[in-house]
Amino acid sequence: MATTILAPREHYLNESYGIKSWLFTTDHKRIALLYLVSITTMFFVGGIFALLIRLELLTPPGDLVQAETYNKLFSMHGITMVWFFLIPSIPTVLGNFLIPMMIVAKDLAFPRLNLTSWYLFDLSALFLLWTILNGGVDTGWTFYTPYSSIFSNTNVMTAVLAILINGFSSILTGMNFIVTIHRMRAPGMTWFRLPLFVWTHYATSLILVLATPVLALTLTLVGIERVFRIGLFDPALGGDPLLFQHLFWFYSHPAVYIMILPAMGVVSELVTCFSRQEIYGYKFVAFASLGIAFYSFLVWGHHMFVAGQSAYAAMIFSFLSYFVAIPSAVKVFNWTATLYKGSVSYQTPMLYALGFIGLFVIGGLTGLFVAALGVDVHVTDTYFVIAHFHYIMVGGSVMGYLGGLHYWWPKISGRLYPEGWAKLSALIVFLGFNLTFFPQFILGYLGMPRRYYAYPEEFQVLNVLSSAGASILGVGYILPLVYLIWSMRYGRAAGPNPWPATGLEWQMPSPPPRDNFAITPVVTEPPYQYPRMKSQDGETITAEEQPA
């Protein structure tokens, strides 16, 4: 890599100093970093609960904690991870940082709104931490009525308030992205020249904007029922708790796609860069994102197969759920086809991308198991379901997030992370993850129910495996935290395009200047135009060998 020594150049990190220059910034890149700090904190808060859950489940009887505490542990693990890490993770950090650069804009359409949404996020996080310190909440992350509205004696109100405020933060981010992608593209940046990362964020934002208000109002109704005893879901008045479940899952199923779609966008960028190939079937991959967003709104009933909805409704929801598999499979096949005859190199981001594809396939296929009515009746509320959605959310979203974070880290920080450590931790994450969650498929199939603090002795071997895996996984998550922070000071200077990749964000210096591009360029080509470079002996050159 060519490294030239330059005089200190002004960029977004050093253009101004002091706490105020960060707290009042409207620069999308700085806001992305603020989000990075917030969500990383919340990730480790949620992780502590996971750790305690796995510690309790090391032995069959309830010894570390009793039922009440255990209920709070899994509830707060779910709430923290879903709303305070998974949903905001890729969009607010990588999306915020990259979308304006990828479409060659100076900023998002509404920079002040962007900062507002970070403040709302932090306010909501404070409400959640307050909830936790006050003794937590025990309703599960799903807040099913009438338990949440009438019977639970824990801090339901502050938790609901936290999620409500968090929702407004999400809505503002979604609005901002949609308007930015529609209105802020540079001359020549047509829809089909957008990187697929932008397409998936567009689809994600549509879901954020259309689904989150439903959750907001539904939780408001729960809050009102709890405080004023005005019960829209109260069975005593003839109200229907099933109505709550319909409304909740109308949001929360699409929310799963809020978590996975941005990770798919990251993987599309990584797979093309590290196989030096154009994406196979660009338009199919782009429209698959919109397809997933569309179908996500039609399948919520598959969470309620045993909740008492009519058999006909269940059949239709089961049928529709199978449709989501089509655009998801399109993406997986196209990534695989992109690898075919490519010059694949296995740098850290690519390890995460390949890990994503494998784990997402397992998570997606087991999703078809639970979408099938007959099978679902058997595995509902068992560890099979837990394993299934952790393969999607942890194996999918978190892998995508870490892959993207490593890939764009040189752009964000201007420094290279230590590749050896990073590869090692990617391997640890992959092994730890599978050891944690694969045994849970078996546990669930054998009938171990979710949300119990004790279990029969014959399940102990698999549970010990799972807990051991979780501790390995924890090491895999702490390592990047350490070496990424280390690299900010001691990492080698990255140069503008270390991989080298074709994306427009790699055309500017690292870290980028405040306004991204000094002069707005005209875009004339689709993304992923990787040159097929051949070395003298005819071998195709990989990203690792290609000179920057």
Added chain:
Amino acid sequence: MNGVGTAADERSTVSQRSSVLEHHFRDLEQQRGASTLGMWIFLATEVMFFGVLFLGYTAYRVVYHESFAEGSHHLKLLLGSINTVVLLSSSLTMALAVHAAQLGRSKALVSFLLMTMLLGVAFLGIKALEYYYEYEERLVPGLNFAYSGSNAGHVELFFILYFFMTGLHAFHLTVGIGLVAVIAFLAWRGRYTAEYHTPVELTGLYWHFVDVIWVFLFPLLYLIDRYR
């Protein structure tokens, strides 16, 4: 590598820059397009927000049709009808205000905005009067509710929905009145011209949205089985 060239029109747009153009937009046209789209998306989120209540209403009305008709007949149809006229008129004055803004007629703009505000406040006053009567008749769940009859629970569900839906609507209208007040003040200060009046148009969009919500609320809540 992505093809990159220099936009020839980058410098020509500089002359269009004025105090209202924010630095990250290319020109006023782009800024206006962004703001307008942002408002439409916001209204879409509002539709989903109210949609929850409309869904809950529909589900319970199908199941408890008789009780909903019974509850509906306790509402003050005359006051509700007057309010509908008041709110529709406010949308007319709002539309006239936007028209005045497009023509750059500042005085007309300010007076139409004031009329809009006045009609909005009148709506809230009449609504408050209705709430007062309903409180007197002990029809307010959670606060003062006593209803005799075999379907008391189902009638209470109707009134929960009634108060929540109209209350949320009134809240939105209050926000709208505040927005119109700010816009009217800025218009009086001469901020809006025929070239730049996006905030007036966006406030207009919001106002009409709040009006449209009422157009659905009124028949759903007040007019159940009135022909019997």
